Amino acid sequence: MTLCEVLAKLDTFFRAGLVQNFPYFSCFAYSYFRKYFLNRLKEEIPKPIRISEELKIKLWGITFRTPLFNAAGMFKDGRGYQLAYSQCAGAFLAGTVTPNPKVGNFRKCILHPFVPYPFSGASSNWLGLPNPGYKKVIGFLQQISKVEDFPIGLSFASDGDSHADLEVLCNVLKDAERYNIDFIELNESCPNVNHGNLHHTRLDEHFIWRLEYVATNFLKKRRRNLPVILKLSNDFPEELVPNLLDIITEMGFDGINFGNTSTNYNFLKSYIVEAEQRTFAYFTTVFGGGVSGAPLKEKSYSLTKYATEYLRTKNIKQEFYVIRTGGIKDYRDLEESKQQSVALFQWFTGYFENFAKFGHTLYRKFFEI
Ligand SMILES: Cc1cc2nc3c(=O)[nH]c(=O)nc-3n(C[C@H](O)[C@H](O)[C@H](O)COP(=O)(O)O)c2cc1C
Secondary structure (H helix, E strand, C coil): CCHHHHHHHHHHHHHHHHHHHCHHHHHHHHHHHHHHHHHHHHHCCCCCCCCCHHHCEEECCEEECCCEEECCCCECCCCCHHHHHHHCCCCEEEEEECCCCECCCEECCEECCEEEEHHHCEEEECCCCCECCHHHHHHHHHCCCCCCCCCEEEEECCCCCCHHHHHHHHHHHHHHCCCCCCEEEEECCCCCCCCCCCCCCCCCHHHHHHHHHHHHHCHHHCCCCCCEEEEEECCCCHHHHHHHHHHHHHHCCCEEEEEECECCHHHHHCCCCHHHHHHHHHHHHHCCCEEEEHHHHHHHHHHHHHHHHHHHCCCCCCCCEEEEECCCCCHHHHHHHHCCCCCEEEECHHHHHHHHHHHHHHHHHHHCC
């Protein structure tokens, strides 16, 4: 067993008691432990695991080894490609990265607040997009010895909400075309930044203007095959999905990902077990933040189902795919959505739950039907 496999197993004995009884201390401890753990994990290179070739899927001319890979935020600084490859993930998604470095959020002596709700299969985070900035991350990505059929994605967000911020973002996106990334995810859904609104849950003029800006200044000027997926929140209203899809397919986006964390605390509360309610109330009151994991499962399922159903009625010129993120934990989640033509899947909370059980063999176990 590797160090991280041991730590993840040991943690399962402590985390329930900590989270149930010590709201502040569990936020403090897990915010720091999570970072230590991730940094160690990225250094672990297990023996490469093989799973069925039949799981390979080709989208936009890019081959993904399986339809499942990490959600953005796990490999923020671009390190972890070898780990993800060895575990047999479908792809490697780095970021979210912003044009300039971001320190992230700090409150009550906690840098990058995070807490798990183990019995509820969920977590809260108020990290605030900490990252070393585009230049550093693209630098790390350039050092990767790329493996065939194991693509690299990079998640981007703007530094802020102004015209100037979008201009900088588009310059960085254009620059990224020169490097070894295969696809881009545009994060327009982070609820944890205080520079204006990135958590779009309405199709208002400002949001459409942002998308239009990226379309005109980047999407339409691309010089090579570099698909761009738009990542929105799982809080995005279902009734606006058709309108959204009309707009973004016309603009030239290549996919939609539902999605990011939720801030709909009243709704989410009902998914948190009684014993973890106190810590949930503490975190959401003191930090706010976005909720991940099991409480998002139904929303991500229905939003992506609705999107694929609508796309079937449309005659779209380009290859356009729907990606599901939120509450993915086992193969059944993926199977249900695959029947609806959802093409790709990302996981974050479920990844760590499965890592605690299966260690580095987690992808193989996931696909062992
Ligand atoms: C600690 C943490 C950090 C995250 N950072 C990012 C990020 O940088 N960019 C992003 O698009 N989503 C980020 N997310 C959201 C996840 O990518 C994912 O959309 C969300 O957790 C729902 O998936 P899950 O239910 O499988 O966890 C983060 C989530 C967590 C828990």
